[in-house]
Amino acid sequence: MRFKASIQNITTFTKLTASLNSLGPLAWVKLSEEQVCFTIIPEQGTQVWAVLSIDSIFRDIFVQSAANNVINLEVPLTSLNRALKSALNATSAQIRLTKKDNMPMLALTIVTTASSNALPPATANNDDGFDAPFDDEFGRGNRETIVTQEIPVRVLAPDTVAGLHEPQCRDPDVHIVLPPLMQLKSISDRFTKLALADTKSGSGTIASRTRLELAANMHGCLKMSIRTDALSISSVWTDLNNPELDPSQVVGGENGIAAHPSTRMKQLGSADGRSDEGWALVRIDGRDWGKVMSVGRLGGRVIACFCHEHALVLYVYLPQDDGDNESVLTYYVSSYSA
Structure with a gap:
């Protein structure tokens, strides 16, 4: 079972998880190469069945499983939203399904680039005794930082979610x-x-x-x-x-x-x-x-x-x-x- 994707719209993803989190702490997330579905079924209150096209959130997605390349996860929305908030200013972000101590995790890897051009000029003594300013090669320019955050999840078997369906309503008035x-x-x-x-x-x-x-x-x-x-x-x-x-x-x-x-x-x-x-x-x-x-x-x-x-x-x-x-x-x- 494998899942890996680049997040192309971090802002939308963050706002979506924040909105869903207000209605319930856990979401059933169904992943495929065509779409991603978020479902909230609280004991009381509003149910949500969200069907998003892959392009609205992800790009370069790869999903592989024995169940027709569909993966079902139970995801804690508070942890996911907190991790996504830290990626709002990232230059790139990638999410993948992995394991840590044999426990399934969603690993969110964030790449940020900070410019050091705002640093004050500095000088250094050369071997020949002349003072020379640092240039971009010696400390200015861009500095890249990579941070990975892990969100514990639960993998759901196809049989577990087979009986879950959207509520049936009559034609609206x-x-x-x-x-x-x-x-x-x-x-x-x-x-x-x-x-x-x-x-x-x-x-x-x-x-x-x-x-x-x-x-x-x-x-x-x-x-x-x-x-x-x-x-x-x-x-x-x-x-x-x-x-x-x-x-x-x-x-x-x-x-x-x-x-x-x-x-x-x-x-x-x-x-x-x-x-x-x-x-x-x-x-x-x-x-x-x-x-x-x-x-x-x-x-x-x-x-x-x-x-x-x-x-x-x-x-x-x-x-x-x-x-x-x-x-x-x-x-x-x-x-x-x-």
Whole structure:
């Protein structure tokens, strides 16, 4: 079993692991020569199934195993993210699967180059008695440093992960392109803090008092609300985009689109968001939602699919230098009952 690759986008890799680490300490990482997959399945909270093209993170990748050249690893995200942070200013970085004391490790080798041109001029006595300044050959120029950090991992047998699959959701009632996630995070964090500050003055558990209501319609409207005994706040976005469905991606093609729940929802409601009809709603934990929104640091387009009072599925499309092999992170957020 062998894995070795150069990291061509350390910044993206670092931001990705930081975002995933906020949702769970361990990730199932599936490596192949075509793509790398990160999966977070916590006991409670949001599941993440991320499928990234190799080019979005690695180059010159080599993967070899008896299981069709696929390697499955359990990786501690805190350790991986810490190691990647130290490589942010590196001139090059390489990652490989190795062993130390018979324990599997991901070895991250970082090469940095520091310039010594800023050093003050120095002189040295030559054998002939003349003082001569040091030149680049004698101490100036660039100095290369190589550091290797090791992250303990666990190799997972194919049978161990064979039963793991993405959650199944029914066709969404509403699909909508979200505004910038960091904007949403700022507002949702503010709502959650206000609700927590009101904890002592009202009834109910803290968990119930930090539940956000997130709703959207097929007329470009999104609403975020939180309610407690003492307060009720909401923010509304309008003029957002509801993407058109692709007939090739819907069972039944054009007929399938005509019968799709989102098509029926489009016949209800209004573009100003004032109508009570045509909204799909989910109730989510505000603190968990804030962690999900941290993926906004990666940028990219986000499509939210609302299954009314059941689940919210987010598709985060990472920006690519070219338009091929788009990478997507899929977040599954279950809705609480009323």
